[in-house]
Amino acid sequence: MSGGAGEGARRVGRPRADQLRPDSGRPPREELLYAAAELFTVQGYAATTTRAVAERAGMRQATMYHYFGGKEELLAELLESTVSPSLVLARRLLTQEDRPAAERLWELCRSDVLLLCGGPYNLGALYLLPEVGGSRFAPFRLMRLELKDAYRTLLDGTDVGAELSGDRAGLALRNDLVFGLIEGVMLIHRADPARPVAAFAQATADAALRVAGVRRPASPWPASP
The missing domain is CATH 1.10.357 (Tetracycline Repressor; domain 2)
Incomplete structure (x- = not known):
């Protein structure tokens, strides 16, 4: 907006228009970032739940927590990207x-x-x-x-x-x-x-x-x- 905390952050590209699925070819962590990018910007950060992000990414909410601790962590990585x-x-x-x-x-x-x-x-x-x-x-x-x-x-x-x-x-x-x-x-x-x-x-x-x-x-x- 590097060698700092965000250097490994990846830029989020274009999600599919339909329901994202685990077989899209993207790793689950990246799939969650795609889903969060869409939901945070379209329906709002406060209105988006972690369950909604997980479902948009085609996975269970419990699975999402293997990759991200919650909404703040998703938002932080998106911002750093x-x-x-x-x-x-x-x-x-x-x-x-x-x-x-x-x-x-x-x-x-x-x-x-x-x-x-x-x-x-x-x-x-x-x-x-x-x-x-x-x-x-x-x-x-x-x-x-x-x-x-x-x-x-x-x-x-x-x-x-x-x-x-x-x-x-x-x-x-x-x-x-x-x-x-x-x-x-x-x-x-x-x-x-x-x-x-x-x-x-x-x-x-x-x-x-x-x-x-x-x-x-x-x-x-x-x-x-």
Whole structure:
């Protein structure tokens, strides 16, 4: 949103529209994450029971507890899956000091949007749940904070960082605007889910740099696969 608690978290892809079954080919743990992603975002976290998750995954509730301790554990892994791949990329980009910081920031923005909008459900909306303030979600909050700090470090390396040298508050504000735009794309994407995600991600990355005031070359940067 890594080498931290969430690095092993897997991104949840598209569940089947009909009742999920144990013979779908997915491991039971992953099947439960698919089911939880659907139910938490469609009918709501508070309204979803562990029994409902287990039944949607095609297993008994008792079996579910072999893999997850409850709803909080399911939610925590889903949340971490929305940040972990971007954090891995951010750490790598921070080491690539031979590349312009603006180009690396653009790549991080684009990749983050692809992650947030690439699945069928709005997992980003789960960030707003009051439960996320609890101690069980501290690893997720730390991962998200590290990702946001990586954005700030890359922004600091651009021409904007040079212009705002000594103005930490000004740089923090611009970073808040960029990070807020990236995390808020789910609302825009939800309004038109048929919009091609790759083009949407590239346009959002362009917009993020403009919001920050970062100057970039006239020719577009190549989009990484």
